[in-house]
Amino acid sequence: MKKQVEKRDAAGAAGAQARTRKSAATRERIMAAATELMLEHGGTGFQIGEVSERCGMSKGSLYYYFADKGALVQAIFDRSMDGLVADVEAAVAHAPSASASILGLVEAVARAVRPGSALTLALAHGIWDVEHEVLPHIKEHLDRIIAVLEAQLERAKGEGIVRPGANSHLVAVAIIGAFAITEYAGEVVDENDDPEAFVHGVLDVVFHGIGADGQH
Structure with missing residues (x-):
């Protein structure tokens, strides 16, 4: 029995x-x-x-x-953002230096917002019909990514690659914002283009600026 x-x-x-x-x-x-x-x-x-x-x-x-269309769309974006946050945190956890950490983090963001991805639609075009339900979830995840990047920029100050007076939060927002609008960035929207070049281009502007030598 x-x-x-x-x-x-x-x-x-x-x-x-x-x-x-x-x-x-x-x-x-x-x-x-x-x-x-x-x-x-x-x-x-x-x-x-x-x-x-x-x-x-x-x-x-x-x-x-x-339950409804909103729940379906939310599930799609939640999964995408959960995956992105996990990739970002993994990149930071295994990086030997602040510069490597920032590069790995930004590369993870670039992969997630490649042209034609669901996240690119959300960030570049907005979300119709269900935005009041979905956008807060996306913002929560983006806030987390920005906070991680901000912490790495602060770490970079200690390593002497970011000037002490730089506003790390503003820089982090600007970097993430650059990838939120890649669909509007001309030639980089082509899926055949090298996303790594865009990543390094953004970081080059961040760390070296655009001003001529000696000009302030």
């Missing part, structure tokens, strides 16, 4: 795990379809019916996974 109960429990656990995996896979499929539609529409001006049609499921089934 005991063995039968154990087998039944094991079978139930295995079934629950399979359902969880299937549910996760379905959520991923829905989010992928919605992301495609966002890129096609240039924002969040798509209809939930378009998502369900692309996934080959009814709207009722889709609502089982996401």
